[in-house]
Amino acid sequence: MRRVLILGGTAEARALAAELAADPALHVVSSLAGRVSNPRLPVGEVREGGFGGAEGLAAWLTRERIDVLVDATHPFAERMTASAAAASAATGVPLLALRRPGWREGPGDDWLRVGSLHAAAGLLVSRGWRAGAAAPGEVRVFLTTGRRSLPVFAPLPGVWLLARSVDPPEPPVPANAYVLLDRGPYTVEGERALIREHRLDVLVTKDSGGRMTTAKLVAAREAGLPVIMVDRPPPPAGVRTVDSVAAAVAWVQG
Incomplete structure (x- = not known):
């Protein structure tokens, strides 16, 4: 054999x-x-x-x-x-x-591709998104890059994080982060609800590809949220x- x-x-x-x-x-x-x-x-x-x-x-x-x-x-x-x-x-x-x-950008998508998590973090600070438009104030971020990436984004000034992961991150959890423990596959309806409930301004994700987690991209497109996509x-x-x-x-x- x-x-x-x-x-x-x-x-x-x-x-x-x-x-x-x-x-x-x-x-x-x-x-x-x-x-x-x-x-x-x-x-x-x-x-x-x-x-x-x-x-x-x-x-x-x-x-x-x-x-x-x-x-x-x-x-x-x-x-x-x-x-x-x-x-x-x-x-x-x-x-x-x-x-x-990997995922491909389609009509109605507003994606910015970056080469690393640190580049994504820098873009959040430099752009200062709020409600889909450049404006000062707290940026509310839907972060789906995995629990190990949380330290890259936690120290950012003026940024609040909805950090979703399968397992909890290493403590302590940063004061500017709310950790949501959940496992895909996800639904578009569920992702829409998260965007509304937490008044999210921008999605940060990795180009993981696959169907289990594409719902967030559809919901972001519908809500007019920009997406910072970290290239694989x-x-x-x-x-x-x-x-x-x-x-x-x-x-x-x-």
């Missing part, structure tokens, strides 16, 4: 594990980083916790006699992706990156990348 390791934690990774587990010629192991409590578990064997960087992953690939490696982590999981590329190069285990397509990092040079589960299945089985 060919042994497959999926670096997972995404809906695409779970779908891929389910497809590959149905193939009797494959033994599939899914690895979860363990950063989310009560994660959605994929079909088949699951390993939880880190590897100890690229060297630890390379040792694990060798010890477990892994034949192919699929990086199906979040598009912003830069450290894990870099470790996968380095471990693949060190061991000779073929690597594929599975990345869902490129994959390491030389790593083959596909954007669908079907393409990943074909690569593993090929």
Whole structure:
């Protein structure tokens, strides 16, 4: 049997594990980083916790006699992706990156793309949005960039944050932030209600792609809110990348 390791934690990774587990010629192991409590578990064997960087992953690939490696982590999981590329190069285990397509701006959208979370924070301060227009005063921000990003935005003057995440951020929670614990998929109706209830002025999000969290973009468009979109990092040079589960299945089985 060919042994497959999926670096997972995404809906695409779970779908891929389910497809590959149905193939009797494959033994599939899914690895979860363990950063989310009560994660959605994929079909088949699951390993939880880190590897100890690229060297630890390379040792694990060798010890477990892994034949192919699929990086199906979040598009912003830069450290894990870099470790996968380095471990693949060190061991000779073929690597594929599975990345869902990013979001595209459409009619009626008001997006500003930036290259980093810090650039997004700087834009909030320099623009001073209020009710969709440049004006002085407190900016009320819908922040959906993950709990680990909260320290980047918490010190900003004149900014109030509705910070949504699956798990709570590390305490203490900043005085200018209200943390909303919730897990997608979300609805447009629910996102509309949040925008109204909290009188939000601007949405800050990452270009994660996927359907589970697109409702916020629709609601922002309808409400006339600008969106600060943090671009995803490129994959390491030389790593083959596909954007669908079907393409990943074909690569593993090929």
